[in-house]
Every structure is written in C-alpha cells, then in structure tokens.
Amino acid sequence: MAKKVSVIGGGGNVGASCALYVAEMEIADVVMIDILEGVPQGKALDLQQSAPIQGFDAYVTGSSDFAALEGSDVVVVTAGFPRKPGMSREDLLKANADIVRNAAEKIRTHAPNAFVIVVTNPLDVMAYLAWKTTGFPKNRVMGMAGVLDSARLRTFVALELGVSMQDVHAMVLGGHGDSMVPLPRYTTVGGISITELLSPAQIEAISKRTANGGAEIVALLKTGSAFYAPAASAAQMVQAILKDQRRLLPAAVLLEGEYGMRDLFIGVPIILGGQGVERIVPLQLSAEEDAALRKSGDAVKKTIAELGL
Numbered sequence: 528m529a530k531k532v533s534v535i536g537g538g539g540n541v542g543a544s545c546a547l548y549v550a551e552m553e554i555a556d557v558v559m560i561d562i563l564e565g566v567p568q569g570k571a572l573d574l575q576q577s578a579p580i581q582g583f584d585a586y587v588t589g590s591s592d593f594a595a596l597e598g599s600d601v602v603v604v605t606a607g608f609p610r611k612p613g614m615s616r617e618d619l620l621k622a623n624a625d626i627v628r629n630a631a632e633k634i635r636t637h638a639p640n641a642f643v644i645v646v647t648n649p650l651d652v653m654a655y656l657a658w659k660t661t662g663f664p665k666n667r668v669m670g671m672a673g674v675l676d677s678a679r680l681r682t683f684v685a686l687e688l689g690v691s692m693q694d695v696h697a698m699v700l701g702g703h704g705d706s707m708v709p710l711p712r713y714t715t716v717g718g719i720s721i722t723e724l725l726s727p728a729q730i731e732a733i734s735k736r737t738a739n740g741g742a743e744i745v746a747l748l749k750t751g752s753a754f755y756a757p758a759a760s761a762a763q764m765v766q767a768i769l770k771d772q773r774r775l776l777p778a779a780v781l782l783e784g785e786y787g788m789r790d791l792f793i794g795v796p797i798i799l800g801g802q803g804v805e806r807i808v809p810l811q812l813s814a815e816e817d818a819a820l821r822k823s824g825d826a827v828k829k830t831i832a833e834l835g836l
C-alpha cells in the first residue's frame with residue numbers, strides 16, 4: 528500500500544508547494560488539508576492533473592476535514608500566518624500557537640502513529656508545542672528550519688565561488704531566527720572548508736545574509752514569505768523518513784542535555800531515517816560557536832516562556 532503524507536495548511540504557499548514536491552518524488556499519496564473550503568480541493572485537483580505531464584504516479588486529494596489525516600505516515604504542519612514586512616517571527620507567536628495546538632490535537636486523534644514535521648513559525652517553539660500537545664515520543668516530532676537555512680548558506684557560497692550548488696554542504700544550527708548559528712568550519716565545497724576558500728569578510732557577509740535570508744525574501748514579496756525552498760526542505764525530510772535514508776541534516780528537535788541545553792526544541796545535527804530522529808550528532812564547537820548556540824537557545828526559551836508552556 529502507498530505511504531500517505533498529509534499537509535495541514537496544504538491550501539497555502541508552503542503547504543501546496545510541499546505537496547507538489549512530495550507527489551513528484553513518488554514516495555507517497557498526498558492529502559492537502561486546510562480550513563479554507565475549496566482551496567485544498569482545488570489545488571489538489573490541479574496538482575493531480577499535472578501528473579500525466581510531469582509523469583508521476585501519486586494520488587493527490589484535498590480536504591477541509593481533519594479526519595482525512597487518518598492513516599498518515601507523515602504529517603507536515605504549515606498551517607499558520609506567514610510573516611509580513613516589518614513583522615518579526617515572534618510577532619506570529621500567539622496567533623500561530625492556537626493554530627498549531629489545534630492541528631496537533633487533530634493529529635493525535637486521527638494519525639496517532641504519524642511522524643510530524645512542523646514548519647509554522649516561530650519554528651522552534653511551534654515544534655515544541657506540537658510535541659507537547661501530541662504527547663508523541665520525541666523521535667516522531669521535529670521542526671524544519673535547518674535544512675532551509677543551510678540551503679540558503681549553500682546557495683550563497685556557490686554563487687560567491689561560482690561552483691556547483693551540488694558540491695556545497697553546510698551546517699546551520701540554533702533557532703530559526705536572527706540568532707541562528709551558521710558554522711563556516713563545517714561548510715564545505717567538495718570536502719574543503721570554506722574557511723580555506725573565502726576571506727573572513729566574505730564569510731561574514733554570507734553568514735549575515737543567511738541569517739537574514741527569510742527577511743530578504745519577505746521584503747521583496749511584500750505580501751508573504753518564502754515558500755519554494757521551505758517546501759523543498761520539508762519534502763526532503765519527508766523523503767528521509769519514508770525512504771529510511773538516515774540523512775545527517777540539521778533539524779529542530781527536543782534536547783535533553785545535548786549541547787548543554789534541555790527542555791526546548793532547537794536546530795542541531797541529527798540522523799533522520801525510518802525511525803524519525805534516530806540520534807542527535809554531537810559536534811565539537813568552539814567557545815564562540817557554543818556561546819552563539821546557547822544565546823540562540825536562550826531566545827527560544829524566552830519565547831516558550833511567553834507562551835506559558
């Protein structure tokens with residue numbers, strides 16, 4: 528039987544694009560769920576009709592009823608409001624908390640065995656809220672941000688050096704916000720650290736642009752935030768789980784003492800496979816990197832406290 532991936536918020540930009548990427552990967556049938564009546568159904572039908580052209584065999588359906596979650600192997604949560612110009616991720620906190628809490632309750636009821644990938648912002652706190660609300664084991668709930676932030680860093684390095692995007696790998700840790708922690712030492716081109724290929728000034732500029740990556744796109748779009756790369760990032764995580772790839776990538780997961788922090792979700796390197804978050808990979812951080820990660824952790828904790836979780 529085909530695997531099943533549901534996207535809550537599937538009528539929106541990130542959700543619909545994620546549905547597209549997952550369907551084209553032919554790793555599962557896809558259900559797009561949204562509170563909007565007609566939009567998920569319409570987008571799903573449109574997407575399904577691209578199948579003969581794009582040549583993929585996957586069923587895509589839309590629903591405004593959360594009961595459609597039934598039997599999902601993976602649920603991606605993109606429901607929520609996107610950031611508008613001048614709005615911080617934290618501004619979204621209260622509005623999106625209600626939406627994510629409701630989505631998590633529905634997942635607990637209708638898809639109690641699913642893996643959950645949260646995308647809604649502010650990401651780290653929404654992932655923590657989803658974990659608390661579902662009551663699922665920690666390996667089954669995670670937040671997507673590190674794959675996106677690392678992809679942005681990879682893109683800027685490839686553009687700066689004029690090399691293939693495929694040869695660049697990167698690691699960005701911490702919360703999905705201004706305090707994220709790009710790690711140049713662990714960012715490589717064909718295995719060579721960028722610290723050997725770029726000047727400190729170039730690395731500084733690229734790291735800053737990465738941390739500002741979401742805001743740069745919001746300022747251009749004006750009516751919403753990025754969705755192609757975020758959706759592709761979430762789809763890559765879905766694929767890692769369904770194909771048991773055991774990929775090493777950064778994701779927001781529950782820390783219980785790892786990296787000197789506990790009782791929060793924050794971006795760290797993990798192995799992502801058929802069991803979900805199979806393990807957290809420890810890295811030897813410099814004093815400066817460690818301080819930056821802890822500062823980012825403090826920012827996430829502050830937001831968790833604001834929500835009274």
Ligand code: NAI
Pocket residue numbers: 535536537538539540541542560561562563605606607608609610619623626629630645646647648650671672675703751752753754757
């Ligand atoms: P969007 O506005 O295009 O889509 C959001 C969808 O959620 C809408 O279709 C809306 O009807 C739906 N929705 C609202 N309340 C709902 C509910 N209670 N149940 C089901 N669906 C509901 O927004 P977009 O651009 O897709 O962004 C979605 C979220 O993802 C935002 O919070 C945004 O900030 C976040 N995001 C996170 C990223 C990350 O790296 N973690 C990257 C990009 C976006």
Ligand code: 2OP
Pocket residue numbers: 610648703740741742744752753757
């Ligand atoms: C992004 O980084 C807004 O979190 C979203 O594009």
